Amino acid sequence: MSKATPTSSSHFDVIVIGSGPGGEGAAMGLTKAGLRVAVVEKESTVGGGCTHWGTIPSKALRHTVSRIIEFNQSPIYTGDNQHIHSTFSAILGHAQSVIGKQTRMRQGFYDRNLCTILHGSARFSNTHEMELTTADGTVDKYTADKFVIATGSRPYRPKDVDFTHPRVYDSDSILSLQHDPRHVIIYGAGVIGSEYASIFRGLGIKVDLINTRDRLLSFLDNEMSDSLSYHFWNSGVLIRNDETYEKIEGTKEGVILHLQSGKKMKADCLLFANGRTGNTDSLNLKAVGLKADSRGQLSVNDNYGTAVEHVYAVGDVIGYPSLASAAYDQGRIVAQAIVEGQANGRLIDHIPTGIYTIPEISSVGKTEQELTAAKVPYEVGRAQFKHLARAQIAGMDVGSLKILFHRETKEILGIHCFGERAAEIIHIGQAIFEQKGEGNTLDYFINTTFNYPTMAEAYRVAALNGLNRLF
Numbered sequence: 001m002s003k004a005t006p007t008s009s010s011h012f013d014v015i016v017i018g019s020g021p022g023g024e025g026a027a028m029g030l031t032k033a034g035l036r037v038a039v040v041e042k043e044s045t046v047g048g049g050c051t052h053w054g055t056i057p058s059k060a061l062r063h064t065v066s067r068i069i070e071f072n073q074s075p076i077y078t079g080d081n082q083h084i085h086s087t088f089s090a091i092l093g094h095a096q097s098v099i100g101k102q103t104r105m106r107q108g109f110y111d112r113n114l115c116t117i118l119h120g121s122a123r124f125s126n127t128h129e130m131e132l133t134t135a136d137g138t139v140d141k142y143t144a145d146k147f148v149i150a151t152g153s154r155p156y157r158p159k160d161v162d163f164t165h166p167r168v169y170d171s172d173s174i175l176s177l178q179h180d181p182r183h184v185i186i187y188g189a190g191v192i193g194s195e196y197a198s199i200f201r202g203l204g205i206k207v208d209l210i211n212t213r214d215r216l217l218s219f220l221d222n223e224m225s226d227s228l229s230y231h232f233w234n235s236g237v238l239i240r241n242d243e244t245y246e247k248i249e250g251t252k253e254g255v256i257l258h259l260q261s262g263k264k265m266k267a268d269c270l271l272f273a274n275g276r277t278g279n280t281d282s283l284n285l286k287a288v289g290l291k292a293d294s295r296g297q298l299s300v301n302d303n304y305g306t307a308v309e310h311v312y313a314v315g316d317v318i319g320y321p322s323l324a325s326a327a328y329d330q331g332r333i334v335a336q337a338i339v340e341g342q343a344n345g346r347l348i349d350h351i352p353t354g355i356y357t358i359p360e361i362s363s364v365g366k367t368e369q370e371l372t373a374a375k376v377p378y379e380v381g382r383a384q385f386k387h388l389a390r391a392q393i394a395g396m397d398v399g400s401l402k403i404l405f406h407r408e409t410k411e412i413l414g415i416h417c418f419g420e421r422a423a424e425i426i427h428i429g430q431a432i433f434e435q436k437g438e439g440n441t442l443d444y445f446i447n448t449t450f451n452y453p454t455m456a457e458a459y460r461v462a463a464l465n466g467l468n469r470l471f
Contacts, residue, residue: 012038014338015130015144017122017283020048021324022315023150024106025331031113033339038116038142040132045103046110046117049152049316050324053172056102058195060095061088062356065202066420069358074395087180088203095175118142124287128310146310146338149298150331151283153316156275165250167269171196174271181205181268185257187245188274189216191355194228196271198358201237208265210257211241212274217355220416221367223402227418228357231398248272278317295319302346303337304330312338321351348434352426359399360422364430365414366404377407381442381466385419388461389453396420401458403429403442403466410442421455428456442466 013035016023023039024046030037043052050056068084110117120134129143155170157163163170169177171192184200186193189211201207209232215222216229216239232239240263247258248270255270278296285291289308292298298306298313305312312334315327329347337343355361371378386397399419405412415429432444445463450456 010038010140010142012036012116012142012144014038014146014148015040015122015142016148016150017130018048018150018152018279018315018317019046019106019110019117020050020150020152020315020327022152022317022327022331023048023148024109025328026148026150026312026314026335027115027331028109028113029332029335030338031115033335035339036116038118038144039110040118040120040122040130042119042121044119044135046106047099047103048150049154049172050327051099051102051106053175055324056099057092057095057175058171058192058199059356060098061091061199062195062358064091064094065199066358069202070395086203088200088205089178089180091203092175092177121282123282123284125284127288127308146312147288148331148334148338149280149283149306149311149313149317150315150327151279151317153276153278153296153322155273156277157272161248161272162250163272165255167255168248168250169269169271171271171273177269179268181254183254183267184208185210185255185265185267185270187248187257187270187272188212189239190273190275191217193271193273194232194355194357196273197232197237198356201232201235202358206267207237208267209237209239210243210245210259211239212244214242216241217361220353220355220361221363221402221414222369224361224363224416224418227400228361231359276316276322278319280317303343304334305337321347323351326351350430350433352423352430354423354426356423359396359419361416361418362422362426363414363416364426364433365412367414367416368404371404371413376413378404378413379407379466379469380404381462381464381469383458383461383465385455385458388455388457390455390457391419393453394420396455401425401429401462403445403459403462405442405466407470412440412442417458425455425458428459 014030015038016027017040019039019041027039071084120132122130125131132140183206185208187210189209197207197209217225244260246260249256254268257265280292280296297319300318314330316322333343333345350364352364381403383401385391385399391397402416404414412433417425442463445459
C-alpha cells in the first residue's frame, strides 16, 4: 500500500483533499502525467462519501429491495404462497459487502499509480501549506505547489433538530439503523428522500414523505413527476406537499413531527433528508485566502480554479450538478488544467438525471414545460413498457419511455424514462441525442433494427408513435 511516512514536512506537486469521485479523477489524471501527488482522506479507507454513505450503499439497498419486490410480485412464486420478508438492518449487509469491494478496488488504483494516501483531517495553515491531524492526534505539515479541494458534502443538519436522539437520522446515520421501524417519517422529498421512501416502503414499512415544495421532484418533466407520485400513492406512501416543520420532538418510543400547518405526525423514527452542505468549514480556508458561501460551497471558473490561483475545487463542494459521475469528470478535467495550463475538456451540456427510486427515473435534455415556455414546436412519442415483450417476460410492465422531438426537423430534444432499468435505458437515447446534425433525429430509432425482445425496443415503438402524430 502506498502510504506516506509522516515527517515534519513533505512536499508534493499537488495535494488533493478528498478521495471521492472528484478527488480520484483528479489524482489519477495527475499521477499519470508524472506529477508527485498526495490524496488526503479523513477516513481509514478511500472512496469518500459516495462510496461509504451515499451513492453506493443507497443503490445497493435499493437493488436488494427491488429484487424482494420482484420475487413477491411474481406469479411463478406467489402461487405457492411463498413470500420474502426482510428488514432494513438485515439488508445492510449487502451494502457493506459492496462498499468493501469498492474501497479495495479504488485503493488498488492509487497503489498501481504510486499515489500517496495521507489519512487524517486536513486544514490549511498557509497559502501553500496544510496540517494533517491523524487518528492518534499527531499533527504533520505538508506543502504543495497546488491544491485540489474535493471534500464533498454532508447532510444539512439544522441546529434546532436533535440528531443525537436515537430515532432521528440523516442520510449518513440512517446506515447505522439497528432497530426495525414499522413507521418512518421522511422529511424532504428530494432525490435522497424519494429513494429512501422507495426502500422503506418496499420493505413493508409505513412511510410518510414530507415535501417542502408543491410537487414531487419539480425539476423533472411533469409526466415523470406525476408517474412517481402516483406510484408512491398506489404503493401506500403518504405524500404531504407544501409542508415545513415547526418542531421535531424526540420521545422514548419515537418521534413526533410538528408542522407549521398545525398538523402533527408520529412515527418510530425520522429521516431528515432536506439539503446538503459542502465540507469546507474545517479546512481553515481563510489561511489560503478563500471563503465559502452559506452552503459551504466554492465558486470556480471553467478550469475549476477558485479565486486563489493555485487552489482548485471539484465535486459537491462547488454545487451543481452534485453527481458522482460529473465529479469524476470534473476531477479529470482539472488534472488537465493543472498539467497543461488550461482544460480542453468540459462537462457535456446535457448531463443525464438518474433517480434510483422503485421504479427508476432517468432523463436527458429538455422537459415538456421548458419546450412549451420556449415556444418550441415539439411533438411526443411514447412507448408503454407493458406493451414490450421483454418487459412482459421480466414482469417489468410498469413504466414508459417518452421522446420529445422537433415537429419540423425531427431533432431529438429530450428523453424521459420511468421504470425499472431506466438509468440504463436512457443511455441508448443519450448517445443519439449527443450527435450533431442529422445524426440526432427520430429517424435513427425508426431505421435501426433492435435486438428482440429487449427494453431498447422501446425507442423504436416511441419513435413510430411520435411519427404518427405528425401531419
